[in-house]
Amino acid sequence: MIVLGSTGSIGVNTLNIAKKFNLSVEVLVAGTNIKLLNEQIKEFSPKKVVIANAKDIKEVNHNNVSFGEEAILQAIENSNAKMVVNALVGFLGLKPTLKAIECGKKVALANKESLVVAGKFIDQSNLVAIDSEHFGLWYLLQDKKIDSMVITASGGSFRDYPLEKLKNVSVKEALNHPNWSMGNKITIDSATMTNKMFELLEAKWLFNTTKLDAIIETKSLIHALINFKDGSTTAHIANASMQLPIAYAILGKVEEEILKPINLVEITSLEFRKIQEERYPIWQIKDEVLQNPDLGVVLNAANEVAVSKFLNNKIGFLDISKITLNAINKFNKPNISNLEDIFILDKEVRSFCDS
Ligand SMILES: NC(=O)C1=CN([C@@H]2O[C@H](COP(=O)(O)OP(=O)(O)OC[C@H]3O[C@@H](n4cnc5c(N)ncnc54)[C@H](OP(=O)(O)O)[C@@H]3O)[C@@H](O)[C@H]2O)C=CC1
Numbered sequence: 490m491i492v493l494g495s496t497g498s499i500g501v502n503t504l505n506i507a508k509k510f511n512l513s514v515e516v517l518v519a520g521t522n523i524k525l526l527n528e529q530i531k532e533f534s535p536k537k538v539v540i541a542n543a544k545d546i547k548e549v550n551h552n553n554v555s556f557g558e559e560a561i562l563q564a565i566e567n568s569n570a571k572m573v574v575n576a577l578v579g580f581l582g583l584k585p586t587l588k589a590i591e592c593g594k595k596v597a598l599a600n601k602e603s604l605v606v607a608g609k610f611i612d613q614s615n616l617v618a619i620d621s622e623h624f625g626l627w628y629l630l631q632d633k634k635i636d637s638m639v640i641t642a643s644g645g646s647f648r649d650y651p652l653e654k655l656k657n658v659s660v661k662e663a664l665n666h667p668n669w670s671m672g673n674k675i676t677i678d679s680a681t682m683t684n685k686m687f688e689l690l691e692a693k694w695l696f697n698t699t700k701l702d703a704i705i706e707t708k709s710l711i712h713a714l715i716n717f718k719d720g721s722t723t724a725h726i727a728n729a730s731m732q733l734p735i736a737y738a739i740l741g742k743v744e745e746e747i748l749k750p751i752n753l754v755e756i757t758s759l760e761f762r763k764i765q766e767e768r769y770p771i772w773q774i775k776d777e778v779l780q781n782p783d784l785g786v787v788l789n790a791a792n793e794v795a796v797s798k799f800l801n802n803k804i805g806f807l808d809i810s811k812i813t814l815n816a817i818n819k820f821n822k823p824n825i826s827n828l829e830d831i832f833i834l835d836k837e838v839r840s841f842c843d844s
Pocket residue numbers: 493494495496497498499500518519520521522523539540541575576577578579581599600601602619620621669670671672673674675731
């Protein structure tokens with residue numbers, strides 16, 4: 490397989506599964522964590538390696554290394570591997586997703602931004618999403634009439650902070666996710682609840698419905714629920730680890746233990762909360778975005794600019810949703826009729842948010 494983003498949280502979990510099931514890894518793509526990449530090269534002996542920057546090539550212990558976005562696309566095209574795990578973060582992941590599909594490879598897609606911005610153009614016939622909530626929904630699906638689907642949110646780093654403290658929280662505090670160990674960008678997206686907005690859009694494209702909602706479950710043990718027409722609700726419960734969704738995405742069928750089962754007696758209780766707009770201002774536009782999913786392009790671009798500014802200490806935490814809502818207000822009627830429109834609008838929104 491080809492692993493894009495091998496040094497990230499999903500990438501590392503993917504390689505753990507590859508090791509456990511003795512799967513071959515033909516291509517590794519990473520950014521700047523060359524130390525970890527070299528360890529992965531030693532362990533998996535890939536034929537090809539791609540990194541972000543030319544200046545780091547000499548540090549990589551491999552004789553076939555290239556760099557940059559175009560090189561990622563070429564590596565996908567030139568490889569005989571049948572599967573691409575896309576664990577890149579952000580808009581950067583879209584072109585590799587499209588390239589992998591074009592090359593007829595199976596796509597195991599953690600890069601949810603691909604679906605957020607381009608869901609209506611993505612052929613899903615050979616694609617499986619890697620996301621705990623969508624894995625949960627898929628696991629619960631059965632041949633019965635569904636009323637609605639619900640995904641859960643942890644509430645993120647600040648779910649228990651007094652509202653008046655949010656203005657001055659630090660990057661370090663924001664990166665302290667209560668339940669999951671993930672990359673920086675998605676951890677901030679969890680704290681603002683933008684991750685859940687992305688996941689509603691992701692679910693819209695994956696399950697072809699807008700009867701979707703999200704609630705907070707503070708322990709991240711329930712990942713998804715389905716309300717059936719007959720009045721029953723089923724819930725997917727599993728320990729908070731991405732190894733199970735990744736194993737299914739890669740292997741298709743899993744019959745051995747990947748995670749330790751949940752012990753409800755030890756857990757003793759679960760707590761559910763409504764997602765409040767006062768704490769998560771982005772939630773104001775939930776219905777609008779679901780009704781007009783082209784807004785995903787605006788939401789994603791503005792959010793990427795804002796999160797990067799926050800992580801670089803240029804703005805405060807509350808400014809992230811201000812920037813995003815401002816962009817949604819400005820670009821409120823996007824007209825996306827082809828993939829090219831996505832790249833044009835993405836650029837316009839970024840330059841608006843940067844100015
Ligand atoms: N983490 C999780 O549990 C979950 C993540 N997701 C989604 O999966 C995706 C990945 O998330 P996560 O693993 O947490 O993110 P990380 O930030 O941990 O990993 C991102 C990966 O992309 C690489 N990368 C970044 N920029 C470049 C570049 N310019 N060229 C090549 N490689 C690059 C990084 O390399 P390096 O580190 O070497 O710089 C790293 O390997 C995101 O879309 C996220 O929303 C979805 C569900 C759960």
